[in-house]
Amino acid sequence: MSLRSAPLAVEAPERARDGLFTPEIRAQIDAHVAKYPPEWKQSAVMPALTLVQEWNGGWLTRELMDDVAAYLDMPPVAVYEVATFYGMYDLEPVGRHKIGVCNSVSCLLCGSEDLIHHVERKYGVRPGETTADGRFTFKEVECLGACRHAPAVLVGKTYHECLTPEALDKLIEELD
Amino acid sequence: MVEDQNSVCFRTLHLKEPWALASYRSVGGYAQWEKILKEKTDPAKIIDELKLSALRGRGGAGFPTGLKWSFMPRSAPGQKYIVCNSDEGEPGTCKDRDILRYNPHQLIEGMAIAGYCIGATVGYNYIRGEFYEPIDRFEAALKEAYEAGLIGKDIQGSGVDFDLYTHCGAGAYICGEETALLESIEGKKGQPRFKPPFPAQFGLYGRPTTINNTESLASVPVILEKGGQWFLEQGRPNNGGPKLFSVTGHVERPDNFEVPLGTPFKDLLAMAGGVKGGKRLKAVIPGGSSVPVVPGDLMLQTDMDYDSIAKAGSMLGSGAVIVIAEGTCMVKVLANLAHFYAHESCGQCTPCREGTGWLARVLHRILNGQGRPQDIDLLDGVAGRIGGRTICALGDAAAMPVQSFLQHYRHEFEYMVEHGGRSLAEAA
Ligand SMILES: Cc1cc2nc3c(=O)[nH]c(=O)nc-3n(C[C@H](O)[C@H](O)[C@H](O)COP(=O)(O)O)c2cc1C
Ligand code: FES
Numbered sequence: 001m002s003l004r005s006a007p008l009a010v011e012a013p014e015r016a017r018d019g020l021f022t023p024e025i026r027a028q029i030d031a032h033v034a035k036y037p038p039e040w041k042q043s044a045v046m047p048a049l050t051l052v053q054e055w056n057g058g059w060l061t062r063e064l065m066d067d068v069a070a071y072l073d074m075p076p077v078a079v080y081e082v083a084t085f086y087g088m089y090d091l092e093p094v095g096r097h098k099i100g101v102c103n104s105v106s107c108l109l110c111g112s113e114d115l116i117h118h119v120e121r122k123y124g125v126r127p128g129e130t131t132a133d134g135r136f137t138f139k140e141v142e143c144l145g146a147c148r149h150a151p152a153v154l155v156g157k158t159y160h161e162c163l164t165p166e167a168l169d170k171l172i173e174e175l176d
Numbered sequence: 177m178v179e180d181q182n183s184v185c186f187r188t189l190h191l192k193e194p195w196a197l198a199s200y201r202s203v204g205g206y207a208q209w210e211k212i213l214k215e216k217t218d219p220a221k222i223i224d225e226l227k228l229s230a231l232r233g234r235g236g237a238g239f240p241t242g243l244k245w246s247f248m249p250r251s252a253p254g255q256k257y258i259v260c261n262s263d264e265g266e267p268g269t270c271k272d273r274d275i276l277r278y279n280p281h282q283l284i285e286g287m288a289i290a291g292y293c294i295g296a297t298v299g300y301n302y303i304r305g306e307f308y309e310p311i312d313r314f315e316a317a318l319k320e321a322y323e324a325g326l327i328g329k330d331i332q333g334s335g336v337d338f339d340l341y342t343h344c345g346a347g348a349y350i351c352g353e354e355t356a357l358l359e360s361i362e363g364k365k366g367q368p369r370f371k372p373p374f375p376a377q378f379g380l381y382g383r384p385t386t387i388n389n390t391e392s393l394a395s396v397p398v399i400l401e402k403g404g405q406w407f408l409e410q411g412r413p414n415n416g417g418p419k420l421f422s423v424t425g426h427v428e429r430p431d432n433f434e435v436p437l438g439t440p441f442k443d444l445l446a447m448a449g450g451v452k453g454g455k456r457l458k459a460v461i462p463g464g465s466s467v468p469v470v471p472g473d474l475m476l477q478t479d480m481d482y483d484s485i486a487k488a489g490s491m492l493g494s495g496a497v498i499v500i501a502e503g504t505c506m507v508k509v510l511a512n513l514a515h516f517y518a519h520e521s522c523g524q525c526t527p528c529r530e531g532t533g534w535l536a537r538v539l540h541r542i543l544n545g546q547g548r549p550q551d552i553d554l555l556d557g558v559a560g561r562i563g564g565r566t567i568c569a570l571g572d573a574a575a576m577p578v579q580s581f582l583q584h585y586r587h588e589f590e591y592m593v594e595h596g597g598r599s600l601a602e603a604a
Binding site: 037044088106108142143146158159 | 266269300306346348360362364365423431504522
């Protein structure tokens, strides 16, 4: 690791920034940019990718990553590095919902494997896959920080705790 | 006097809407901050109080917080930063989430005071991305604090500035490592930096930076209110204060407990309702998934403070107490831990990137009945060659469970290898 700590800013953005995403998303990204020193626009890359991913139905295309790069004056490769490093960015199409079952140690001790096997059997998806009807993408995730109510599951943006296979089923059936 | 429970980070927990500014005010919240602003307290005095309190970092390493703050070149020119580590990702740990959800203002006050002491006018709270609800709570509290003129520019006419922002993670355990966290705020992959230089010299954006855990920072206002001596007396010498313990796994009532450091483990276990189903206690991982496992019998004679747990051969870590009952297959538990570290290694250092994969694959093969007799020594050997050879402590965190599980439960691994994947523990 070098001691370099300068932003990777490119000299001239390759694309015009106005017209990227929507005015609302641009405003939200700008609000994040304002939290950091002016020369460190790239600090907003994570929130920007999060916003853009949500806008795009839960996943990021290469084009969208390029747009984020242009918007934040970053080389595209620096954005790809971030998007591929962090687990919450999806780079392939996903279902209408995302379901992440925690399978770390406290949840394991409290039956998370039963949840995983149940979803695999009943919905025919393995971790990382999306149901044939596109309803949800199934993920096995690491500790969600909810271990005192294990097993824990993240459905969209909501935690569900102390789940049994039946309770998880009910949650899934309620999804459109 | 030693107070029993919930006297520091959870002191608002009994209130209705404990997260609201009014609730926090009602227990004396922000009084310390306002006093400091008014009296222009000498930062050195505050740091002395923290040193006296023997508050040790609650994020895992247990480094004395007062000492850490004293490393900051407070009066050197230029921007300095205070960064809070709310990336809580160590399996078994679920306490910072509850501080953010139920007492966010105390964290804000703690960060403001920290900023004042180290000469930082800007702070960032790095919260893991999955914490949607806690992020909303913290953001709402920030808004309240700004509107009430408790943070911002020239706070209450004191001439003191303090701006505080949330930075959200996006799913990477390694960003809990403090320098990976800084890289992440800088908009990069979360890969730890080589140290030295330490963050107090070269931190965020290359500027002097102090990084503390959520619980460490949220403890500060109460230490100043009640005094360093009081805090020290809540715990043990060199182990000041109460601490949050997340007791999880095979217990009747898993929960967070804020109890004095030095509380006997057996009392903590009783608070959690004892071992689930009245079973015998087999083992405990006393400080989050990264620390060595301790056999149940030894744990029952151990007290919950940094030094006592070190004597029992493990570490207090983040205070996550993972309880394992009789009948649990230790090969399976270790395979789960190994999978975690293999998945979360950032890939920067060869011993960790390759070694964690080896550990996970060999354990998987043993579980699947394809283990070879030499695999057990292979595991020990690989673990021994990761520990101490990496930039950050994730390598050690992956190695220590393997070494300790083999030390105490080697017969279970041998049995499984000899019996084509059958578990000794589950058969018994
Ligand atoms: C792999 C790894 C993961 C870590 N995860 C966390 C974490 O989630 N939260 C945390 O506060 N500290 C974590 N730490 C410890 C931090 O590096 C750092 O020591 C701590 O935030 C300092 O704060 P404290 O002195 O208040 O404990 C982690 C360390 C390592 C090596
Ligand atoms: S182990 Fe599942 S939430 Fe922590």
